[in-house]
Amino acid sequence: MGDANKTSRWKQLRSPSARYSLLTLLVIGFLAGITFWGSFNTVLEATNTLDFCISCHEMRDTVYQEYKQTIHYSNRTGVRATCPDCHVPKDWTHKMIRKVQASQEVWGKLTGSIDTPEKFEAKRLELAKHEWARMKASDSRECRNCHSFDGMNIEKQKTRASKMHKIAQDDKQTCIDCHKGIAHQKPKGMSEEDDE
Amino acid sequence: MKNKLLALAISGAFMALGSSAALAAPDWSKVPKKDIEVFHPGTAPIEWVTKKSDHSGSAGLKKGESCAGCHDEKGKLSLDLKRLAGKDMEPKGAPKTMNYPVTVQAAYDATNLYLRLTFKAPAGGADAADKENEVKAAVMFANDKVPMGEQAGCWATCHNDARTMPGADDKKTKYVKDGAMDLMQWRSAKGAKAIDGTVTDKRAMEGGKADVKAEGSKAGDTYTVTFTRKLAGGVVMAEGKSVPFGIAIHADHAVGRFHHVSLGYKLGIGADADVKAVKQ
Numbered sequence: 001m002g003d004a005n006k007t008s009r010w011k012q013l014r015s016p017s018a019r020y021s022l023l024t025l026l027v028i029g030f031l032a033g034i035t036f037w038g039s040f041n042t043v044l045e046a047t048n049t050l051d052f053c054i055s056c057h058e059m060r061d062t063v064y065q066e067y068k069q070t071i072h073y074s075n076r077t078g079v080r081a082t083c084p085d086c087h088v089p090k091d092w093t094h095k096m097i098r099k100v101q102a103s104q105e106v107w108g109k110l111t112g113s114i115d116t117p118e119k120f121e122a123k124r125l126e127l128a129k130h131e132w133a134r135m136k137a138s139d140s141r142e143c144r145n146c147h148s149f150d151g152m153n154i155e156k157q158k159t160r161a162s163k164m165h166k167i168a169q170d171d172k173q174t175c176i177d178c179h180k181g182i183a184h185q186k187p188k189g190m191s192e193e194d195d196e
Numbered sequence: 197m198k199n200k201l202l203a204l205a206i207s208g209a210f211m212a213l214g215s216s217a218a219l220a221a222p223d224w225s226k227v228p229k230k231d232i233e234v235f236h237p238g239t240a241p242i243e244w245v246t247k248k249s250d251h252s253g254s255a256g257l258k259k260g261e262s263c264a265g266c267h268d269e270k271g272k273l274s275l276d277l278k279r280l281a282g283k284d285m286e287p288k289g290a291p292k293t294m295n296y297p298v299t300v301q302a303a304y305d306a307t308n309l310y311l312r313l314t315f316k317a318p319a320g321g322a323d324a325a326d327k328e329n330e331v332k333a334a335v336m337f338a339n340d341k342v343p344m345g346e347q348a349g350c351w352a353t354c355h356n357d358a359r360t361m362p363g364a365d366d367k368k369t370k371y372v373k374d375g376a377m378d379l380m381q382w383r384s385a386k387g388a389k390a391i392d393g394t395v396t397d398k399r400a401m402e403g404g405k406a407d408v409k410a411e412g413s414k415a416g417d418t419y420t421v422t423f424t425r426k427l428a429g430g431v432v433m434a435e436g437k438s439v440p441f442g443i444a445i446h447a448d449h450a451v452g453r454f455h456h457v458s459l460g461y462k463l464g465i466g467a468d469a470d471v472k473a474v475k476q
Binding site for chain 2: 168178180188195
């Protein structure tokens with residue numbers, strides 16, 4: 001009996017509608033699509049803001065406080081890079097992959113893996129290494145949303161920056177190879193391997 | 197009688213030599229001046245300088261770049277002094293004045309190098325442990341065997357296990373891993389002897405071969421220290437060549453790492469370099 005019911009439901013779904021016109025179905029489908037997509041995107045974007053990131057004390061009390069002291073937060077020109085600008089890809093595919101990975105961070109939140117400053121400090125290097133690996137694998141894609149060697153006039157830089165950027169270009173290095181610990185404290189006591 | 201005459205003749209010759217040496221001292225008003233900034237380096241020894249996770253510029257050093265090549269911006273220091281003064285890099289507390297200029301002049305003749313430093317030693321040091329000397333001024337020269345001597349100057353001698361570094365053995369002095377450096381120092385205590393020393397596998401404050409003489413004076417708040425040393429010391433200086441050197445000033449009774457140091461520079465003996473010693 002149950003099986004027969006299921007089969008008829010499935011049949012019904014697969015059969016053309018006798019009740020609604022194609023236009024009605026299209027309009028309903030279109031509106032439902034907009035509603036679904038709109039809500040999905042709204043929620044997605046709501047989780048892609050500095051305010052969302054620091055709504056958890058794990059971020060607010062640690063890395064956020066460090067970031068507030070850096071040039072990416074406050075500078076001469078007033079351009080600010082917030083958490084997602086550096087930590088979430090801009091293009092849709094990579095953004096979705098990152099967001100799916102972020103579900104692990106929700107698990108971390110629920111289990112309280114870094115819910116005290118001590119726990120956070122103990123895991124700082126491990127967490128940093130994950131992010132450095134991600135940035136290195138993408139050729140520092142998020143840095144390059146704003147910074148690029150093409151747009152960089154090394155003649156206008158101070159000698160030390162200009163010389164290092166020349167070396168970086170010659171050796172095909174990427175931003176994160178050198179610019180670790182620029183928006184948050186660098187983990188202490190790193191070995192040379194940790195910096196690779 | 198003959199012996200007396202001989203002795204007189206010899207002593208006369210020595211006096212003549214002495215006076216000619218005095219005459220050979222340069223007219224400093226005619227010797228070009230070069231300002232070199234010295235700064236408090238915190239706990240940043242050569243191990244820190246060459247470790248990428250501490251100092252991203254280590255990549256430049258690996259390519260043969262010198263410290264001054266990046267951090268001397270047209271005679272002004274270009275480095276993060278705030279970082280050096282912070283608790284991570286200077287746990288004991290940094291001096292109030294992190295950097296100041298030292299005017300350097302150099303001249304030479306057939307025998308000697310003459311080096312003059314003029315500076316205002318700042319008060320507000322972080323560790324006034326030297327009760328005898330308010331100020332000490334030192335210059336080191338590296339021979340060509342010292343690893344990184346050309347690139348890093350005095351940093352080649354500065355290690356994380358040397359005295360006054362955090363957790364280090366108080367008896368372990370500065371050292372180089374190969375080669376040797378000459379060390380000359382003037383001390384402000386009355387009657388203090390000029391130091392003619394060396395740095396090899398340890399630091400020796402005597403026994404150098406450079407026959408160092410040092411005179412210093414204070415006028416107002418400005419110190420003037422003049423060194424005289426043989427060109428042919430432990431580190432041999434030849435006309436037309438240059439030699440790596442660095443300056444360290446211990447101001448306000450400071451000891452050990454609480455000095456202000458220069459980056460490594462080159463002294464040219466009649467040759468173009470960061471500082472050119474002019475012929476007398």
